[in-house]
Amino acid sequence: MRPARLVAVFAITFCLASPQAFAQYSGMSMRTGPSMNVGPRININPTIRYSPNIRYDGYDDPRPRPRIIQELNQGPPDDGYTPRRGASKAKAKSKPAATDNTYVAKEVLIEIAGSPTDAQADDIARRHRLTRVQSQNFPLTDSTFFRWRITDGRSVDAVVRELVAGGNVRAAQRNNIFKLQQNAPPAAVKSEGDPLQYALSKMRLPEAHALSVGADVTIAVIDSGVDVTHPELAGVITGTFDALNNGEGPHHHGTSIAGVIASHARLMGTAPSSHLLAIRAFGSQKSGAESTSFLILKSLDYAIAKNAKIINMSFAGPHDPAMERGLAAAAAKDIVLVAAAGNAGAKSPPLYPAADRNVIAVTATDQSDRLFAQSNRGSYVAISAPGVDILSPAPDGKYQMSSGTSLSAAYVSGVAALIIARNPEISSADVRATLTSTARDLGPKGRDDQFGAGQADAFSAVSAVIPAPVAAASDSTSKR
Structure with a gap:
């Protein structure tokens, strides 16, 4: 077998055995850019739950701005921060979960008109088999909002339907999650x-x-x-x-x-x-x-x-x-x-x-x-x-x-x-x-x-x- 073919066979075997080795062999190794004391890099991806409305720059290009930021921060030129390698790890940890992450699980948000007494609120919670977590009166809407926990196997949407059908609340809904x-x-x-x-x-x-x-x-x-x-x-x-x-x-x-x-x-x-x-x-x-x-x-x-x-x-x-x-x-x-x-x-x-x-x-x-x-x-x-x-x-x-x-x-x-x-x-x-x-x-x-x-x-x-x-x-x- 010719030496060139031997090299090719070795490379293929080596890559199949180790994805990391393949990355290095194919020229895909992570390149570490200049280090700066300016905080983490966060890559934008709609499925990532961290700050999806802002992205922190990795500062790994040759433009002069990293040096200016270093001067602003007055930090040492090397603090051990490796943007590209760290960004890769962040991606690996940010795989979306299988559950619906748009609202708080096992929790409902209930709005009751005015300022109900504790006895009135407890009566509604008991009737719908819920546990009170937190409440707050909102003069803004002339109502009181309650966070209540579902302690059994019912879904959030099923409990919301029960509450609305009961007619004793102004409104009920999921306690939705919002992201920066x-x-x-x-x-x-x-x-x-x-x-x-x-x-x-x-x-x-x-x-x-x-x-x-x-x-x-x-x-x-x-x-x-x-x-x-x-x-x-x-x-x-x-x-x-x-x-x-x-x-x-x-x-x-x-x-x-x-x-x-x-x-x-x-x-x-x-x-x-x-x-x-x-x-x-x-x-x-x-x-x-x-x-x-x-x-x-x-x-x-x-x-x-x-x-x-x-x-x-x-x-x-x-x-x-x-x-x-x-x-x-x-x-x-x-x-x-x-x-x-x-x-x-x-x-x-x-x-x-x-x-x-x-x-x-x-x-x-x-x-x-x-x-x-x-x-x-x-x-x-x-x-x-x-x-x-x-x-x-x-x-x-x-x-x-x-x-x-x-x-x-x-x-x-x-x-x-x-x-x-x-x-x-x-x-x-x-x-x-x-x-x-x-x-x-x-x-x-x-x-x-x-x-x-x-x-x-x-x-x-x-x-x-x-x-x-x-x-x-x-x-x-x-x-x-």
């Missing part, structure tokens, strides 16, 4: 952010900031934990609420979203003088940062009680009747509601709350004005904003590069704050109309299912708003 969709010189020298912040020029934010910086407008960020001690967020966090109440620390996603809105040190946020309510409704789990209908309703109630003018929701999940009622009540109070359109891809059905009729759904674009590949499409998409390779704060005073419609939603929430600060008397409907009518058209001419009305243009939007008379603006500010 994710400088160099000092600010005194460089007041409009880092060069990597391409969104600033795309949205004409420096020009917009000459007219408005979002002063005193309160934005509620319903997300994972925010690093309230990060230098980029100094002085802007005016309230915090932990819907989970379990003491978890700050998280990459929540800190990033807050930073996109209000950074004002080495980076420049969209509305650097706004006030943020950092609301933690998403807890870190092995499967990723997730929340439920009940926790998000608690968070909405807090945001409205604290007079938020804008609520940013960078998460996505199934249609939820209870949340739909809560969002309608918030819209009735003239609150601007903004959400990530979702990162489940072109074939995904509409995701909520973005697809709710009272919500501004935001999709993501990159530095070349192309649509983020994982973005959802659909008639509910209202507008787009930069959301690919976005430089933002990370926990422990660090910085990160990430992508997703989560970040785009945060940019639009910030522009809404600029508009409201320009004229505090403007209605939420007019804020939406201003955002879409001044957007820079992308894709097919006119509105389309990919980019919505186009890319948000902060300067055009703020310029289109007639400033309120000084007295009216002053009165409104005193009420906030």
Whole structure:
């Protein structure tokens, strides 16, 4: 046998015996990129339960941005982080489970009008063979919500049907699961952010900031934990609420979203003088940062009680009747509601709350004005904003590069704050109309299912708003 044939036979036998050996033999070995102290890399995949509306960059390409992030983080050049090898392991651990992961198993969410007594609630629970877990009165909907556990073999949907047929509750449903969709010189020298912040020029934010910086407008960020001690967020966090109440620390996603809105040190946020309510409704789990209908309703109630003018929701999940009622009540109070359109891809059905009729759904674009590949499409998409390779704060005073419609939603929430600060008397409907009518058209001419009305243009939007008379603006500010 010729030597060449011997080599071929050996290679085939070697590859069949070891898949890892095959990867190395065929040139598919994992290449380790430069190491940085900027947090983990998360690859986007609609079936992965971790932060499907945001993606953390692996920093394994030769472009200069990793070195800049290293400088921002002031960390050693090698912390043992191997992006590609780690990303491969993350994929292996993220195989979808066989069960339905869109709602909490063996749990139902029940809404009862007004404020029922414990005896009334216990009577309903006993009648339907349920165990009470948690309850909360919601002035927002003039009702009380209960989480009840199913202790026998009945399915969630079967119990929901029983409760509705019983006629003693206003509504009953699954407790749905929602998932998060994710400088160099000092600010005194460089007041409009880092060069990597391409969104600033795309949205004409420096020009917009000459007219408005979002002063005193309160934005509620319903997300994972925010690093309230990060230098980029100094002085802007005016309230915090932990819907989970379990003491978890700050998280990459929540800190990033807050930073996109209000950074004002080495980076420049969209509305650097706004006030943020950092609301933690998403807890870190092995499967990723997730929340439920009940926790998000608690968070909405807090945001409205604290007079938020804008609520940013960078998460996505199934249609939820209870949340739909809560969002309608918030819209009735003239609150601007903004959400990530979702990162489940072109074939995904509409995701909520973005697809709710009272919500501004935001999709993501990159530095070349192309649509983020994982973005959802659909008639509910209202507008787009930069959301690919976005430089933002990370926990422990660090910085990160990430992508997703989560970040785009945060940019639009910030522009809404600029508009409201320009004229505090403007209605939420007019804020939406201003955002879409001044957007820079992308894709097919006119509105389309990919980019919505186009890319948000902060300067055009703020310029289109007639400033309120000084007295009216002053009165409104005193009420906030």
